Amino acid sequence: MKSPRERRQLRTKEHILTVARDMVLQHGYAGLSLRAVAKAADYSPSGLYEYFSSKDELMDTLSRRSGDLLSEALAQAAAGADPLCDIGLAYIAFALENPEEFQLLFSRTRSKREGLDEAVTGNNPYGLLLGQVVRAQERGALSTDLAPEMVSYALWALVHGIATLRLSHLSGFRADFESVDRGAITALLQGLRPGVSNPISP
Amino acid sequence: MKSPRERRQLRTKEHILTVARDMVLQHGYAGLSLRAVAKAADYSPSGLYEYFSSKDELMDTLSRRSGDLLSEALAQAAAGADPLCDIGLAYIAFALENPEEFQLLFSRTRSKREGLDEAVTGNNPYGLLLGQVVRAQERGALSTDLAPEMVSYALWALVHGIATLRLSHLSGFRADFESVDRGAITALLQGLRPGVSNPISP
DNA sequence: TGTACATCAGTGAACGCGCGTTCACTGATGTAC
């Protein structure tokens, strides 16, 4: 079918990952099998061990890439007029549009941080959110009495909850979620404004 | 080992479910196998088909029971002085104390409702929360401009997000979550109070 | 330019595993006469 030349061009780690990602998107991350990936990428099952030392390593690579995609989506959202709310909505949208990637991401990726004392690393979704929270405090949109990490956590939890509920328990439920989601985020942010008595003690 | 009499007493559907539940708690719901349950309950693998027509049916039964346990925990919390906040905290506590049951519950149970027009059924966790929201509105703790279902959804999403994050991504992260969680819930509720401009339009 | 050798991506068969489910059967119990 394929010429040797075509075949050689396709035989890259990148191609295998692309194929694997497509399979996750189509059949779910839980059902992904090395053998199926190998077949789809035109390898024998053992051939993939040239590129990955185990199925786990392949899955981790996929998971990390999903994280990068999410970061990218959030970074774009952070450029708008209402960054905090938009980041939250973008988070939800990403989960709904890429359900399998979202689940892959959160089923495998544990936070590398183990406490508030450790620094937040780089360009990950949480770091991005945290940065915007600090900025919101600087321009007076959020009370400065609140620890930024706590605000970020609350906001993250809210949108994460919306995302996971709508992917699992509420899949099949029809409603105008878009406006409700926006409303919920706004409500939380209003509860964190200066003037409203501080619920979170630092 | 066991006398015939003892053996007969143990051979009930109830006993099988107890054994199965224990195995879920210990080894996770994803790894539960019929054969392992049969072995632990002193049956041959095929013997369980006397009680359940398939593994799926057994899992569904387990899942429904987890839901009942959660409902019970929330109902108790609703009896306190600050029902909405306490229900939320109880939801989080249940998830952390019974992680496998919580995941079993949400990996299998889809909402039977498919839209706001359908009635909320019985004693499930969401119905319980909704009832308390209505009561909070009646006593003026929440703006009556807000649709109760939307408030319930927002609150549920927040605590569900906290629960799932702490079970997955933030397992291993050490912090004083208890006070932060309480603060996050309080903040959301404050954003929904009368007087604060309504974020959710009905 | 030709030959001998080393490298190395990739193969194919096999290993050993556990799974859910089916089915012909057994053997104890209950029932009818």
Added chain:
DNA sequence: TGTACATCAGTGAACGCGCGTTCACTGATGTAC
């Protein structure tokens, strides 16, 4: 009370499946002389 039969919970072996991983190997490519 004893016998013949029906019921039925439960068994054990087998089916057919797919999985991740290992390993001796091949055959094309690159390198050195």
